[in-house]
Amino acid sequence: MKIACVQMDIQFANPENNFTAITRYVEEAARNDADIVVFPEMWNTGYALDKLESLADLEGEATKKLIASLAQIYTINIVAGSVSTKRQDQFYNTMYVANRLGHIVAKYDKAHLFKLMEEHLFLQPGKKTNIFQLDNTICGGVICYDLRFPEWIRKHVLSGANIIFVPAQWPDKRIDHWQILLQARAIENQCYIVAVNRVGEDPNNKFNGHSMVVAPWGEILLRNQTDSGIFYTTLDLSEVDRVRNTIPVFSDRREELYQ
Numbered sequence: 001m002k003i004a005c006v007q008m009d010i011q012f013a014n015p016e017n018n019f020t021a022i023t024r025y026v027e028e029a030a031r032n033d034a035d036i037v038v039f040p041e042m043w044n045t046g047y048a049l050d051k052l053e054s055l056a057d058l059e060g061e062a063t064k065k066l067i068a069s070l071a072q073i074y075t076i077n078i079v080a081g082s083v084s085t086k087r088q089d090q091f092y093n094t095m096y097v098a099n100r101l102g103h104i105v106a107k108y109d110k111a112h113l114f115k116l117m118e119e120h121l122f123l124q125p126g127k128k129t130n131i132f133q134l135d136n137t138i139c140g141g142v143i144c145y146d147l148r149f150p151e152w153i154r155k156h157v158l159s160g161a162n163i164i165f166v167p168a169q170w171p172d173k174r175i176d177h178w179q180i181l182l183q184a185r186a187i188e189n190q191c192y193i194v195a196v197n198r199v200g201e202d203p204n205n206k207f208n209g210h211s212m213v214v215a216p217w218g219e220i221l222l223r224n225q226t227d228s229g230i231f232y233t234t235l236d237l238s239e240v241d242r243v244r245n246t247i248p249v250f251s252d253r254r255e256e257l258y259q
């Protein structure tokens with residue numbers, strides 16, 4: 001399974017230009033025979049949180065329409081990172097996923113809001129997990145700060161996820177946490193982690209990429225890229241079972257001790 005990680009710069013408060021960029025990146029990923037293309041967090045507006053009233057995607061309609069049509073035209077699965085959305089006068093940080101038939105197969109609102117970037121002042125948190133299927137593989141998706149909550153990721157893996165997608169806008173000053181947490185989540189859950197961060201800067205933060213793909217045994221298949229562009233990795237999904245049979249963490253769990 002070939003994965004295209006789109007480590008893009010995001011134009012602050014400029015959804016129109018960002019939509020154009022997404023279209024170009026999907027075309028490029030499809031030309032390179034990717035099975036799944038993955039985008040970073042809040043790629044439509046960036047963290048222009050005080051401008052969401054005029055900029056957020058109403059009911060996510062523009063995003064859903066674009067990714068469904070691109071997915072169908074190019075026969076590619078799209079994990080569309082996340083976008084700022086507006087629903088019933090409230091704002092959310094929302095992930096949509098389109099499969100290669102052009103069906104929207106997932107919608108997820110970021111569950112843990114990040115106070116250092118003032119999300120809690122503008123956004124509502126989601127309450128539901130995010131499990132979906134792409135090419136017969138069960139996947140899960142969380143967003144950026146959700147990564148710091150191992151119990152949340154574990155919940156997705158216990159629901160069957162073999163790949164966890166983590167779109168992000170994770171600032172450069174904590175990039176060491178990002179790398180360590182991603183590798184830990186892959187090893188403890190014996191699954192693939194595909195994590196896509198942005199590059200560039202906004203008025204408050206700088207972002208230096210370091211998108212990562214980590215295998216179930218903890219091998220890092222992608223890291224240390226700091227430029228914008230698409231980075232490709234191939235996943236061997238049989239690794240998930242191989243690692244779980246080698247160290248049977250899931251059958252050794254003592255659920256009764258964790259209440």
Ligand SMILES: NC(=O)CCC(=O)C(=O)O
Pocket residue numbers: 041114117143144145146148168169170171174177
């Ligand atoms: N956009 C985010 O959720 C950032 C999370 C982050 O930077 C962290 O350190 O956690």
